[in-house]
Amino acid sequence: MKLLPQPQKLQETEGKFYTDYHTVIVIQKNCGDNVFLYARMLQETILQWGGVEADVRKGEAGQGNILLTQDPGLSVGRYRLDIAPEGIRVAGSTEEALCNGVQTLRQIYSQSGAVLDAARIEDYPDLPSRGFYHDVSRGRVPRLERLKELADALCYYKLNQLQLYVEHTYLFRGFSEVCRGTTPLTAQEILELKHYCKERHIDLVPSLSTFGHLYRMLRTYTYEQLCELEGCTYRPFSFVELMDHHTVNVSHPETLGVIKGMVKEYMALFDSPYFNICADETFDLCKGKSRFLTQEQDVEDIYTRYLGELCRFVLEQGKTPMFWGDILCGFPEKIKELPDGVVCLNWGYASAQSEDGTRKIFQTGVKQYTCPGAGGWNQWVNTLRSAYENITRMCGYARKYQAIGVLNTDWGDFGHINQPEFSRPGMIYGAAFSWNTEPLDFEETNRRISLLEFHDPSMEFVSILTRLEGNAAFDWECVVRFREMELLGGSEEERKALFLKEPPASAREKNSRLRAARAQLQEKIRALDSVSRSLHQKYLLGIDAMILWNRVKPAVARIVYQTGEEGADDRLLACDLEQWLLKYQREWRKVSKEGDLGQLSELVFWYADLLRKGEARHRCPPEGARQGADPCAHA
Numbered sequence: 004m005k006l007l008p009q010p011q012k013l014q015e016t017e018g019k020f021y022t023d024y025h026t027v028i029v030i031q032k033n034c035g036d037n038v039f040l041y042a043r044m045l046q047e048t049i050l051q052w053g054g055v056e057a058d059v060r061k062g063e064a065g066q067g068n069i070l071l072t073q074d075p076g077l078s079v080g081r082y083r084l085d086i087a088p089e090g091i092r093v094a095g096s097t098e099e100a101l102c103n104g105v106q107t108l109r110q111i112y113s114q115s116g117a118v119l120d121a122a123r124i125e126d127y128p129d130l131p132s133r134g135f136y137h138d139v140s141r142g143r144v145p146r147l148e149r150l151k152e153l154a155d156a157l158c159y160y161k162l163n164q165l166q167l168y169v170e171h172t173y174l175f176r177g178f179s180e181v182c183r184g185t186t187p188l189t190a191q192e193i194l195e196l197k198h199y200c201k202e203r204h205i206d207l208v209p210s211l212s213t214f215g216h217l218y219r220m221l222r223t224y225t226y227e228q229l230c231e232l233e234g235c236t237y238r239p240f241s242f243v244e245l246m247d248h249h250t251v252n253v254s255h256p257e258t259l260g261v262i263k264g265m266v267k268e269y270m271a272l273f274d275s276p277y278f279n280i281c282a283d284e285t286f287d288l289c290k291g292k293s294r295f296l297t298q299e300q301d302v303e304d305i306y307t308r309y310l311g312e313l314c315r316f317v318l319e320q321g322k323t324p325m326f327w328g329d330i331l332c333g334f335p336e337k338i339k340e341l342p343d344g345v346v347c348l349n350w351g352y353a354s355a356q357s358e359d360g361t362r363k364i365f366q367t368g369v370k371q372y373t374c375p376g377a378g379g380w381n382q383w384v385n386t387l388r389s390a391y392e393n394i395t396r397m398c399g400y401a402r403k404y405q406a407i408g409v410l411n412t413d414w415g416d417f418g419h420i421n422q423p424e425f426s427r428p429g430m431i432y433g434a435a436f437s438w439n440t441e442p443l444d445f446e447e448t449n450r451r452i453s454l455l456e457f458h459d460p461s462m463e464f465v466s467i468l469t470r471l472e473g474n475a476a477f478d479w480e481c482v483v484r485f486r487e488m489e490l491l492g493g494s495e496e497e498r499k500a501l502f503l504k505e506p507p508a509s510a511r512e513k514n515s516r517l518r519a520a521r522a523q524l525q526e527k528i529r530a531l532d533s534v535s536r537s538l539h540q541k542y543l544l545g546i547d548a549m550i551l552w553n554r555v556k557p558a559v560a561r562i563v564y565q566t567g568e569e570g571a572d573d574r575l576l577a578c579d580l581e582q583w584l585l586k587y588q589r590e591w592r593k594v595s596k597e598g599d600l601g602q603l604s605e606l607v608f609w610y611a612d613l614l615r616k617g618e619a620r621h622r623c624p625p626e627g628a629r630q631g632a633d634p635c636a637h638a
Contacts, residue, residue, distance in 0.1 A: 132408025
């Protein structure tokens with residue numbers, strides 16, 4: 004049996020259970036009404052993979068039935084699954100544990116069809132909280148139906164927490180200026196998602212930027228006085244500045260009141276005992292309007308005091324505050340100045356991530372989650388080997404240093420360009436190793452994901468995806484930074500460095516490897532089921548994006564810096580970019596609201612224009628040039 008997460012105890016026994024049209028799913032009388040949902044999930048799985056329709060009833064089980072029951076004799080969080088020739092019994096200590104047991108049985112049916120090998124499974128999670136953190140602010144705002152599909156996947160792999168990262172993408176009262184040109188989530192959508200998650204034992208935790216990363220809000224006329232930096236209202240939109248700037252002015256008398264009002268309004272939509280106030284990457288703190296505060300206090304004290312005020316406010320509302328630990332990890336002794344009961348979200352995304360940060364937080368006595376990453380930001384296709392290495396380490400540190408949970412992150416830096424489905428393997432890594440922190444090896448984990456998630460009987464699909472990593476010669480962050488340095492200013496040395504750190508031949512070699520992987524992927528798609536085959540075009544678009552930008556890099560280097568060999572007609576490359584974009588836009592709109600798709604499209608058009616007018620010497624536009632300006636107009 005190929006299961007994820009791997010059960011703590013699995014013993015194969017003698018015999019087989021044969022599922023047929025006589026099979027009945029029986030909910031024992033001691034179960035609550037919510038168990039009917041798990042029975043329906045199981046019923047649909049048996050029909051899909053076993054080809055028979057099992058009725059659902061409530062009462063006592065007979066010969067050849069599947070019994071769902073709660074067993075108070077099991078310790079909290081445990082379930083037991085017994086598959087025998089005479090019947091199947093799934094017992095859980097709680098409804099959530101029973102739900103987890105049903106998901107394991109569903110995975111077995113998905114690979115065994117109607118005939119199941121006899122086995123006994125006793126299982127429980129190593130960590131009580133196992134979450135997924137999804138960015139809905141930096142590019143993509145998912146459609147509600149896609150968020151529900153995400154919740155279904157979390158349930159299937161036994162994750163029990165979901166957080167959506169919100170900067171400006173919730174429609175607060177009075178936020179019409181902030182939300183101009185965006186497609187925010189509404190209160191009704193959040194409420195509907197909350198109830199959908201609750202039925203599946205997923206805690207939907209509110210997460211809201213309250214200190215740094217308030218780019219859209221603080222560059223409006225309404226809230227510009229609360230921005231630490233001057234003059235941001237008049238600058239063109241920038242993906243780089245969205246990442247790097249816009250911390251609140253902690254010295255302004257209205258700042259805390261506005262932020263607390265947002266927290267209180269957003270909090271009312273949720274049942275979670277937690278509220279994540281973020282408070283990460285406050286790069287601008289005391290570098291502008293509040294600089295005068297440093298005459299009497301250290302920046303560390305100013306940060307801690309503001310964070311403490313927000314934590315106390317959240318506690319007063321009856322919730323437990325969470326916050327990102329990147330700033331306080333620099334001066335962990337300050338954590339003792341925060342009120343009791345806070346939870347530090349300790350993130351680290353390196354494949355060889357050190358345990359030092361986790362140990363430092365542990366030594367303060369504050370509760371923490373370790374927070375790895377699914378490897379999707381700035382990538383057309385997620386970097387799976389790096390994600391696996393990072394996630395297995397951080398899950399191991401969680402167990403070693405008694406963290407209360409793991410929150411696996413899926414960020415959308417610089418426009419969230421990867422398709423959301425591409426983060427599924429990374430999400431499953433986090434689910435697997437926060438449940439059972441003894442990791443399976445990389446290849447075996449990917450074989451199981453290929454089988455369970457993509458229904459590939461050869462179990463090779465994810466292995467092909469891993470071959471894409473490391474083949475972007477013109478990575479997306481460089482694409483964005485070069486264009487924005489041209490529009491907003493940047494040194495010639497910085498711009499040139501983006502192109503000259505690798506020889507032009509590198510792009511050709513990487514494209515050769517990408518095309519080989521693309522062909523292998525197309526061959527493998529034929530073996531997948533009809534649902535998984537729908538990913539075919541998405542992966543082709545992701546791989547082709549890497550190939551196209553690898554072609555753009557030497558062309559731009561030749562146009563701008565007269566380096567490299569003469570290539571094909573750059574005008575044809577511009578057409579290829581634009582035709583690719585039309586298909587990409589279509590796929591984006593299937594799963595996401597409009598979000599920042601317009602900004603991404605403008606960036607592609609800028610490069611296409613540069614390629615078409617490549618005979619002119621490229622120059623940086625003057626300060627204040629409009630967004631989307633002709634890249635060759637100042638030759």
